[in-house]
Amino acid sequence: MFSMMLMLACGASETETIAPDATPDVVVEEPAVEEEAAAPADADNSAVVAKYTATCAPCHGETGAGDGAAAATLEPKPASFADASFWAEHDDAHVMKVIKEGGASVGKSPLMAPFGASFENDAEIEAMIAHMKTFQN
Numbered sequence: 001m002f003s004m005m006l007m008l009a010c011g012a013s014e015t016e017t018i019a020p021d022a023t024p025d026v027v028v029e030e031p032a033v034e035e036e037a038a039a040p041a042d043a044d045n046s047a048v049v050a051k052y053t054a055t056c057a058p059c060h061g062e063t064g065a066g067d068g069a070a071a072a073t074l075e076p077k078p079a080s081f082a083d084a085s086f087w088a089e090h091d092d093a094h095v096m097k098v099i100k101e102g103g104a105s106v107g108k109s110p111l112m113a114p115f116g117a118s119f120e121n122d123a124e125i126e127a128m129i130a131h132m133k134t135f136q137n
């Protein structure tokens, strides 16, 4: 009788020992990397886009292709920022100088007027140049 109980007890404890390991998979919470710095640039960008449309698009065109309403009467034609070769041939420092001091400052047409007074600082012009580059196709 006693040995029977012992066997049962033994059997029971064996069953427990063999029970599958129910440890759940460890879920590691990753930090939300995607939330990095999108908002401030976007907020700035709308002002830059508005400035481009008001100040540059009449000659350079809404999509930067050099085909604004005034372009027909201009010779030479306004530069096309949609043309990847423009960006291959002109670095940011050159473009910055043209925007600030006008075409004549780099040996280009004075029809490209100086627009330095339209910008608060170089950072604003850099933002404009970044916007102009988005026209590339």
Ligand code: HEC
Binding pocket: 052, 055, 056, 057, 058, 059, 060, 070, 074, 075, 076, 077, 078, 079, 090, 095, 098, 099, 103, 106, 107, 108, 109, 110, 111, 112, 113, 115, 118, 128
């Ligand atoms: C009145 C028309 C007119 C407006 C407005 C105008 N541009 Fe231009 N832009 C021109 C013309 C014309 C040229 C071509 C000059 C040349 O090739 O000699 C030019 C050329 C340029 C060039 C290329 C210069 C180079 O070295 O090839 C840049 C950069 C430029 N413009 C930027 C701007 C920006 C930015 C604005 C707005 C802030 C603007 N332009 C507004 C007429 C205009």
